Amino acid sequence: MYAAVGEPGRVAALLGTVTPDDTVRGATVTRGTGALAGETFSGWGLRPATTWDRMATETAPKVPDVGEAAVALLDLDRDADEIAGLLAVANPSTRQGASGPHACRARWYGVRVPSEPRGRRGGALVAVGSATPVPGDAVHLRSVGTHPAFRGRGYAGALTARMTADGVAEHGLVTLGLYDDNVAARRVYERLGFVLAHEVETWHRV
The missing domain is CATH 3.40.630.30 (Gcn5-related N-acetyltransferase (GNAT))
Structure with a gap:
């Protein structure tokens, strides 16, 4: 399971440099990242699941x-x-x-x-x-x-x-x-x- 927080463009660029050693079960990222890293996620066998907000x-x-x-x-x-x-x-x-x-x-x-x-x-x-x-x-x-x-x-x-x-x-x-x-x-x-x-x-x- 991958998790990344930050400006979507920078997170997408970072994910593009990752070569997983094992099967990726999922990813949690800043909203908007998927629009820029869709090919990366598809290559890992992932699909969009949910969008949610963290409050504090x-x-x-x-x-x-x-x-x-x-x-x-x-x-x-x-x-x-x-x-x-x-x-x-x-x-x-x-x-x-x-x-x-x-x-x-x-x-x-x-x-x-x-x-x-x-x-x-x-x-x-x-x-x-x-x-x-x-x-x-x-x-x-x-x-x-x-x-x-x-x-x-x-x-x-x-x-x-x-x-x-x-x-x-x-x-x-x-x-x-x-x-x-x-x-x-x-x-x-x-x-x-x-x-x-x-x-x-x-x-x-x-």
């Missing part, structure tokens, strides 16, 4: 009140099946779920709603997210999702605010990624103080 904040937001619902820490060993079940319907495209490569290093958060039909440990899990320490003394938020039946109630905002506030307090910087066309999520993140840090495109094997 150094400001701890206020965690909004969501009534009887509560944002709480989850236990991955105990709650893995429940997390996986929720993400399967709330964010099925994520590759960073409860069994993902970063799951064990992450701190998992959830929103439970005790006023709804009761699940185990105090209520049904209706929203979930994870916060993973990354190099550079930062935290990266992943696997954020709210059950479709519970959207529009502020749960995603409260969940993200709690993860962000904890991350800023402990590390000073919090980052996250979202598909560039996810307008609803972008509104939530911008309200919490996140700003655009990097526009990205990914290429995967054909």
